Amino acid sequence: MTISEYWAKFLEKTGVNADEAVFSGELCFENTGAVGMTQLALVLSGKKTAMFSAFNSFSVTHTPLPVTGEQYIVEDADGEPKGIIEITSVQVVPFRDVTWAMAALEGEDSDLESWREKQREYLSEDADFGGFSFTEESKLVFEVFRLIYR
Secondary structure, X not given: XXXXXXXXXXXXXXXXXXXXXXXXXXXXXXXXXXXXXXXXXXXXXXXXXXXXXXXXXHHHOOOOOOOOOOEEEEEOOOOOEEEEEEEEEEEEEEHHHOOHHHHHOOOXXXXXXXXXXXXXXXXXXXXXXXXXXXXXXXXXXXXXXXXXXX
16 A cells, blocks of 8 residues: 555544645654564554654754654555554653653663663664764654554
8 A cells, every 4th residue: 555545544534634634754663674563563552652863863864853743654664554653742852861751652671771771872873874973961852652543
């Protein structure tokens, strides 16, 4: 099914007015492998309701920050639409200020220290790729979302 067909099906099945819907594009939680399938499964089960990104990545890619109310079609690694999420909150927060209550919304870790360890590695790689550096003071974009269609 194409993205436009999936969006049209969502509008039809939910009764959402096309003029009021806020389609903001497609989103894939990891592109390949078991990690991506696990994250997608967490999103579709409702266990993953947040994500973090390096604030500097948005500048490097010239991408605007997400906005509350935006809706994204979530795809699998093959580009097949699997669900639609809506952003309910966006905050910019330094890495050092992320709390367990925030990190737990990602649905992947058992405690804050394991989340921090994994994120340090991921954010350091992202920073190296983007040409900026990652520190404990680095700003993150914290997005909370809800699954609105599956």
